[in-house]
Amino acid sequence: MTDKLPLSAFIITLNEEDRLGPAIESLLPLVDDIVVVDSGSTDGTVALATRLGARTVHHDFAGYGPQKRFAEAQCGHDWVINLDADERVTPELAAEIRGLFAGGAPAQGGYHLPILQLYPHQTRPTPGAFEYDPVRLYDRSRSRYSDSPVHDRVVLGEGVSAGRLKGGLLHQSIRSLSHLIEKSNAYTDKQVADMLAKGRRVPALRLAVEFPLAFAKAYVGRRYFLMGAYGIIVSTTFAYFRFMRLAKLYEANLLRRRDKP
DSSP: OOOOEEEEEEEEESSOHHHHHHHHHHHTTTEEEEEEEESOOSSSHHHHHHHTTOEEEEOOOOOHHHHHHHHHHTOSSSEEEEOOTTEEEOHHHHHHHHHHHTTSSOSSSEEEOOEEEOOTTOSSOOTTOOOBOOEEEEETTTOEEOOOSSOOOEEOOTTOOEEEOSSOEEEOOOSSHHHHHHHHHHHHHHHHHHHHHTTOOOOHHHHHHHHHHHHHIIIIITOGGGGTHHHHHHHHHHHHHHHHHHHHHHHHHHHHHHHOO
């Protein structure tokens, strides 16, 4: 089946030339409207998106939630699907989405989609490893992305329920461990700014237990042990940046007290 659905897709980007192509190509057989909102790429991201048939719009980055709220407003259809530039629709998910629209508009107001993590050395996700399933397919006339600069999640409207699909999005979020460290460091800075704005503080005891608890959460709770030695690496990195998020917040509050008149 080649008929496209009355569905828009939107992607926010910044210097994603090396990863954006598969995301757009996975959407082309499915949707008739793809919007790429770019916040100032200096590589070939915008040219690539245009060449592949997406509409491109520039918008200075305003935080994850606001940026996605802007992007969803640019779409031509009320039913939208959101992908990150490092994600792509699997054939199984595409088939399920087609089934939802087979009889008209989908029955529910939104749908959770499993995110299947693909690490740089992998060609397929680790069976049984952790996956999360945010709402990524939804009716924007009834639900919208939150306006949080850090937490980009869809807030369902009053009375709106969300179903769950089995097919997922393949997600290759890191290019290398160096990229993971750089990305996590920048993200924890944003988290700390958000927590400071809300007046959050961290007790010293929490600092002492955060790393081992976070490692256990990742290695056991998220089943990263299924990845063998690489699971130890990923779990350690996860725990370190969970700790650094709190350490940065603790330091920021110390500096505030020092500078307080």
